[in-house]
Amino acid sequence: NPREIITKKANIRIKTALSKMFNAMAKVSYDIDESDGNVIVNTAYIEKQYYDEAVELLKEAYKQYLGISDRFGIVEEQDKIKIQTICAVTLDGIFLRNSIPVIPRYGGILEITEDKERFIDIIGYEGSSLDPHEVFFNFVDCEKTFLAGFREIHRVAREDLENVLKKLNWRGVKAIGEPNNELYGINVNKDMCGLVTMGGINPLVLLKENEIPVNLRAMHEVVKFSDLISYKDL
Amino acid sequence: NPREIITKKANIRIKTALSKMFNAMAKVSYDIDESDGNVIVNTAYIEKQYYDEAVELLKEAYKQYLGISDRFGIVEEQDKIKIQTICAVTLDGIFLRNSIPVIPRYGGILEITEDKERFIDIIGYEGSSLDPHEVFFNFVDCEKTFLAGFREIHRVAREDLENVLKKLNWRGVKAIGEPNNELYGINVNKDMCGLVTMGGINPLVLLKENEIPVNLRAMHEVVKFSDLISYKDL
Structure with missing residues (x-):
């Protein structure tokens, strides 16, 4: 019965957070x-x-x-x-509807103190089946540590992104990095800009x-x- | 003071599990x-x-x-x-000493029942700062669910790996996959074989x-x- 085999196959492949x-x-x-x-x-x-x-x-x-x-x-x-x-994935969806390609990279814990802002723990969306913010929920206090995400956009899309954000007039985007520049302790790929989003949770x-x-x-x-x-x- | 800036920079970059x-x-x-x-x-x-x-x-x-x-x-x-x-990283070190390149990919939860063996949750080593098995420790029972790792080796190194394992005569390697074949629910890259290791924890x-x-x-x-x-x- 080939149907059974297909069902079994479909059943056992693991789904990543990025796919979701x-x-x-x-x-x-x-x-x-x-x-x-x-x-x-x-x-x-x-x-x-x-x-x-x-x-x-x-x-x-x-x-x-x-x-x-x-x-x-x-x-x-x-x-x-x-x-x-x-x-925050709603933001990705809105960017996409406006033809801006944003690549979700990591979910993590953002530490915000007077003299620095940096990620102290991250989990990659691509390599993980768990939602990172479900994992980190109990380890943040929203006083010094916050749930946050890290995304990458290509430098050519940076201006469009800023225009969409202005028009959208929401919160949620904490920082947009310069091309090729590390942002809050996380490296980016060639020609990409980092984008730090606050977690919806x-x-x-x-x-x-x-x-x-x-x-x-x-x-x-x-x-x-x-x-x-x-x-x-x- | 340029020294301070360097120190600060070095201090804030996040380290991945893979790097560790x-x-x-x-x-x-x-x-x-x-x-x-x-x-x-x-x-x-x-x-x-x-x-x-x-x-x-x-x-x-x-x-x-x-x-x-x-x-x-x-x-x-x-x-x-x-x-x-x-x-299990000791195994990676032993493979490396014997010139076998093994790439650690995921730590996860392996479900073992009578009719199937498959990963039900994974976290990628490359994209994460946390040790996946510390995250999963409280979610396995060692009756049906076990801590396990997933690695990749190139097909040319498969025979050497088997010889080293035979000589080593330890436990810890649960399965070695065929080139290009999914193993326990996880895909591999072109020409690579999956390698499932049991967690040392x-x-x-x-x-x-x-x-x-x-x-x-x-x-x-x-x-x-x-x-x-x-x-x-x-």
Whole structure:
């Protein structure tokens, strides 16, 4: 039965984080002219008893610019609360829709202190099946250490990227490097620029840091941007 | 002061697991003719109260062929017991001493059941600063899931590798793939063969599974092989 063999084969090949990201990017339909469309969100489930505390902490997180945009989702489900935060892969999808090729490289921990900003740990998207930010979630505090990603763009696309970012007017991009220059402790390939993005999961770190148990799934759902709410309207 | 700038630069570049492995490989001096020389070990500290139980569990682990060779170290230090298990990077070092180029690719979790053997999660050595097996340690049980590594060798070196392994007469190599063939769910590059190695940390998983708190450091020390002891002599 050849079908069985095919099913088995398909079943055992391991999927990398990069492959999952390209899959997610293809689902992004957010249009920077209309300021709406589909975005990719991380989801986190918490117990209902933490609702009020969680909303206050999320407002605080977004006020501190820890989110990718100013919006997130908060949905009551049977016995749980589901929180949705926009995932940085949404940015990759938006760049792609605007014909800017961005290559996701690493997820990691970014240390930010007064005199330096640098990655202290990274995991490569291409060589890994795990989502790096799920691995690092418990090792950051969003005071000195933050979840962040590292991407590469070719120097010819740098100006276009800056224009899209200006029009998009979100947060999430922490730094764009010069061509061929190391950025935050990470080398880039010939003619490429580094791009440091903040992780979409950071707002949820504040819940974890305040002893709210969080059941987390990175890059988990597709939602319409306009179905999310701005922290300013809460 | 240009010195300060240099120091700062050197300080902030991130080191990958692969770079640490090449560094460790260079310290291996084990000679397959003399059956002795320096090897790389993982270290684990446990409390003294667990000494007897730990020795029994380690004997059991090595009887089940969970170690890279039949030897490990057990050293009393002030208020702790230090256990040393040979790290799979020792194999890379031995191959290199015998002029066989092996490229370490991934550390991961190998699932072994009656009808299939496959990797279910991997982290690439090249793109990561963390040791994958430190990340995966708490997610394997050494019953169905094991710490394992994936390496690549060129087809021209396959026969030499098999000869060295025969002469070495250790355990640790689980499978060698055919050129260009996927192995245990992982693709290889053109003209390369996959090589699946068991993780040197697996014997310590049995301690963790039996509720003995383990303070683990992968690829931590260099010791002389003859300073280690065979489980058969305990």
